[in-house]
Amino acid sequence: MDAARDPAKTTASGRDIVVVAASAGGIEALQAVLAPLPPDLPASLLVVLHIPPTGGRALPKILDRAGWLRSAAAVDGEPLRHGRVYVAPPDRHLLVRDGGVHVDHGPKQHGHRPAADPLFQSAASAYGPRVIGVVLSGMLDDGAAGCAAVERAGGVVAVQDPAESAYDGMPRAALAATEHAVPLRAADLAAFITEQSRTPVGAAPAPGGAGTRLEQRAAVMDPPGTWSGMTCPECGGPLNVRSGGLPPRYACRVGHIWSAASLLDGQADAVERALWVAVLRLEERVRMSERMAAAAEERGHRRSAEVFRASARESDEAVKTLRHLVEGVAPVSGEAEQPEG
Template identity: 55%
Template sequence: MDALVHRDVVVVAASAGGIEALRTLLGNLPADLRASVFVVLHISPRAGSALPGILDRAGPLKSAAAQDGEPLRHGRVYVAPPDLHLLLDGESVRLSGGPRHNGHRPAADPLFLSAAAFAGPRVLAVILSGTLDDGARGCAEVERRGGLVAVQDPEESPFDGMPRAAIAATTRPMVSSVPLIAEWIVRECTGTRAAEEIAVDRKLQHELSAFFSAGPPVPPPGRLSALTCPDCNGPLYEVVSSPDGHYQCMVGHAWSMESMIDGQAEAVERAFWVAILRIEERLRLLTRMLGHAEERGQALVVRRLRQQTDRDREALETLRHLQSRIGREAPAAVTPGDQRR
């Protein structure tokens, strides 16, 4: 049965290069906007609390760090705090220290998925500048549930990974400059529209249970894959409803294929450094044992220890060479004072 729906939930995500886009977007929204606005920016867990103040000064809307359990209010901008996911839970705001998604906390997908689950056609989803593809799956679910998606034009985005991924994941995104996206939000938040009656999406609600429940982990909806989680090394389940590949572990860490490649690169680099450290420690012990054997005149022991030391030095050199080829410089965290990534 159709119902009259007012689009009054706006979810916005950005990463590298996104602070200026967020300021422009909020600067073009009116104080009497009949919607609640939720903002996720990929920031370091150790980032300070400057972002809400920066966004509060950008325009007439009141921006502040979101508080767990506060109700949704029109004309208010809820900003995800560092190291906490920002979520919708019915008509309330939730903060969660739950598992990282696509290597991030806060991340776009948990916010977008929760908005799609609880608000359906009331949702407007916006993707701004950023790398990789966080938010793409959330945009697809928002669209599937009757909401609308807008994406910053990749040609004007300092980093076009997130915009291009969102465009590829959806069928009818509004792709434009940030000021025109602000006009689109105002237009879509005005009046009511006919849409299917809103009901909570139980499948998405189950997928989000890791953020809302402190109970024991439950297997994700999907089939067990032959892959392991880059964060916790647990088995990954493939969510079969996601055509572009989406994986989730028992703990709740979730990955797109692109973000998992990035996460695996970090895991491989960590593994190399652990192996290098252990061989260096082993060489120090072998050198000490070799010195003791030489002092005691143990010729056979000396020969055996020298052979082992030579083998370990050769292995160490090989590992360092491989690490220099496979390793990569980790992207710098995005903070309000530094948009480089």
């Protein structure tokens, strides 16, 4: 492999690790960013787009057609190469360590897998000042903590201008979490990436991340912070909250991590699921009560039949009430965008 195109073997380098996060409204922004990038870009791009676990695998093809750089779904263990775009596959986190790409089925963060924060944090840990963090259109605040980690490690952060973004939640959250993030139009982010990739920076830590993985395993067994009095919407385990001068983060023993906004969103989803289960059980109770009433009527037990009919009416009214409640449980965000084509 040509060492000049292998970030793991590059000793003198510009910012050659570009991590990109997008969610709702992000596909068009990704295309706008990739289109002007030159084919000889001395950097590797790693992309996370929020998609459902069963989402299609069309995104790499869409991005491959967007510009000069080759885009493909990330494969666990493959080495990083300059001039390539690595796309997180559905239901897998995308990480960088040991000079290569890793895909991981670890716990969801902010209700997502893939999520932006794990990618950004792993890149900051492994490559320090050589990292460019980019946050595009999306709801809520995934990527904000990751951008803060990139900036603390000496990297730089740019976001799609919130005024241009289809959904400005993620760009605004990244701006709020950092001191020096630059807001730019999607089409102008390519020039920023190209310039930064060709500007020499200080030495980065040796690619690895083993210490980070040990810390992550310890944090899962004993999450830092204090008990929040709440449970994880994903697994039901107790949530610890940690602030320490930063926006609060909530973590359970499994390793699910939430911001305040994503936790509120996850709670809304959990409440809706619970209400639909209750609706199903009550509808079954209506049907069973009606069958019991009919059977009692056939046997001439009119009083028993009326008791069962009253039970059916009561359960039916409860169903109507719960359906009304479900309509009132509005999540903070909408559905994640699914790529087509």
